[in-house]
Amino acid sequence: QVQLVESGGGLVQAGGSLRLSCAASGIISINAMGWYRQAPGKQRELVAVITSGGRTDYAGSVKGRFTISRDNAKNTVYLQMNSLKPEDTAVYYCNARGGWAGLTHYWGQGTQVTVSS
Numbered sequence: 001q002v003q004l005v006e007s008g009g010g011l012v013q014a015g016g017s018l019r020l021s022c023a024a025s026g027i028i029s030i031n032a033m034g035w036y037r038q039a040p041g042k043q044r045e046l047v048a049v050i051t052s053g054g055r056t057d058y059a060g061s062v063k064g065r066f067t068i069s070r071d072n073a074k075n076t077v078y079l080q081m082n083s084l085k086p087e088d089t090a091v092y093y094c095n096a097r098g099g100w101a102g103l104t105h106y107w108g109q110g111t112q113v114t115v116s117s
Contacts, residue, residue, distance in 0.1 A: 003023075004023070005023045006020065006093075006111045008021050012084055014116065016084050016115070019078060020111060027096055028100060031098055032052065035068065035077070045059060050077065054070070065081065091113075093108055
């Protein structure tokens with residue numbers, strides 16, 4: 001059974017920090033994990049991704065403020081979010097890419113992050 005279990009969302013004031021965690025299970029050969037977010041009325045967008053080799057990529061809007069990391073042994077990905085802004089408010093979704101061909105995307109249920117001004 002495939003599961004992506006997210007935790008760490010919540011309400012924080014602008015300038016504050018939050019750390020999101022996502023533990024994956026039941027997925028064969030995960031080659032990348034990442035975080036996406038979707039704000040009301042907007043499309044889902046990539047926030048950050050990390051490959052099994054440790055290569056990272058970030059959306060321009062979060063570079064220098066967010067850090068993605070991964071524990072391959074635990075199939076867990078983390079997103080440290082610092083200097084949060086009201087425009088970071090969104091539902092954050094964990095994503096894992098893997099499967100037999102390495103191309104299947106799996107999604108978590110989403111966790112709400114709200115940044116107050």
